[in-house]
Amino acid sequence: MSNLVSLLSGLIFGLGLMIAQMVNPNKIIQFLDITGSWDPSLAFVMAGALFVFGLGYVILIKPRARSLDDSVMPKVSTAPVDNHLIVGSSLFGIGWGLVGLCPGPTMANLSSLNPMIWTFFVVMIIGLMIGNLIKKVKMKVASPRGVEPLLPG
Amino acid sequence: MWRVMFIVGLVIAPLLTSSSEYTLPEQYNFDWTILIIAGLLVGIGASMANGCTSGHGICGLGRLSKRSIIATCVFMSSAVITVYISRHMLGGL
Numbered sequence: 001m002s003n004l005v006s007l008l009s010g011l012i013f014g015l016g017l018m019i020a021q022m023v024n025p026n027k028i029i030q031f032l033d034i035t036g037s038w039d040p041s042l043a044f045v046m047a048g049a050l051f052v053f054g055l056g057y058v059i060l061i062k063p064r065a066r067s068l069d070d071s072v073m074p075k076v077s078t079a080p081v082d083n084h085l086i087v088g089s090s091l092f093g094i095g096w097g098l099v100g101l102c103p104g105p106t107m108a109n110l111s112s113l114n115p116m117i118w119t120f121f122v123v124m125i126i127g128l129m130i131g132n133l134i135k136k137v138k139m140k141v142a143s144p145r146g147v148e149p150l151l152p153g
Numbered sequence: 154m155w156r157v158m159f160i161v162g163l164v165i166a167p168l169l170t171s172s173s174e175y176t177l178p179e180q181y182n183f184d185w186t187i188l189i190i191a192g193l194l195v196g197i198g199a200s201m202a203n204g205c206t207s208g209h210g211i212c213g214l215g216r217l218s219k220r221s222i223i224a225t226c227v228f229m230s231s232a233v234i235t236v237y238i239s240r241h242m243l244g245g246l
Contacts, residue, residue, distance in 0.1 A: 002155050003155055004158075005155075007159070009162065010158065010163040010164075011165070013159075013163055013166070017163075017166070018166060018167050018170045018175040023167065023177055025178070025181065026178070029236055029240075032236040033236050033237075036240060046210060046211070050214055053215035069155060077203075077218060077220055081223050084201045088199070088200070088201025088202030089209070089228040090198070090228070091197055091201070092198025092205060093198070093227065093228035094235045097231065097232035097233070097234070097235030098187050098191035098239065099183055099192075101195065103206075103207070104163065104205070104207050106195075108166065108167055110164050111164055111165065111168055112167075112177045112178075114181060116181045119185075119188060120183075120189075123188075123192030123196065124192045124193075124196040124199075126193065126196060127194065127195060127196015127199075128196040128199065129196075130193070131197040131200025131201045132200050135201060
């Protein structure tokens with residue numbers, strides 16, 4: 001059941017990215033290029049997605065203690081804003097701004113079998129592993145006794 | 154397992170719309186060096202910050218998470234600055 005729902009969720013997410021053309025790196029760059037030929041359409045995509053998700057979160061998700069696969073619903077992180085968050089987000093933004101690709105649209109582009117997309121995908125996975133290593137090393141330095149692992153995404 | 158199924162759905166979704174007007178780009182014009190640097194930065198950044206455009210920008214903002222609001226402001230700003238520098242100061246990389 002939860003697998004089917006996940007598959008459908010992925011499909012709907014992918015269809016949304018296709019219809020909004022967030023799969024097109026040029027369109028992302030045009031959106032980020034606020035001093036050039038700015039294309040604001042993706043702001044509406046994000047606002048629309050936020051509105052639907054926000055409403056769904058309040059009505060459907062928040063009242064539930066457990067998710068469809070019966071695991072405990074992850075709480076909103078109360079961890080403090082730390083250097084990892086700031087440095088990580090800055091690096092992410094630089095990478096995103098350089099080519100106009102972020103993880104979701106990159107995976108939606110995989111079926112093109114284009115070598116550039118696949119190279120970006122593989123390098124991104126390597127980057128994810130490096131990022132996890134950085135987090136572990138810094139955590140050990142900060143607290144030798146170890147701390148609670150952070151929830152992903 | 155459900156994570157894999159989500160990605161399967163995401164990967165096959167474009168195939169369903171391929172006969173419509175909503176298609177994937179036909180070609181990509183990236184510089185290989187920049188492509189690889191950007192991929193590394195996106196990967197390292199998303200894992201260090203525990204989220205990306207979807208995780209922080211939609212799910213986190215939608216749940217009014219303080220960390221996500223800050224993360225979204227930071228990556229939006231750094232992406233806009235990056236595009237400004239690469240397009241208007243360095244003349245398009």
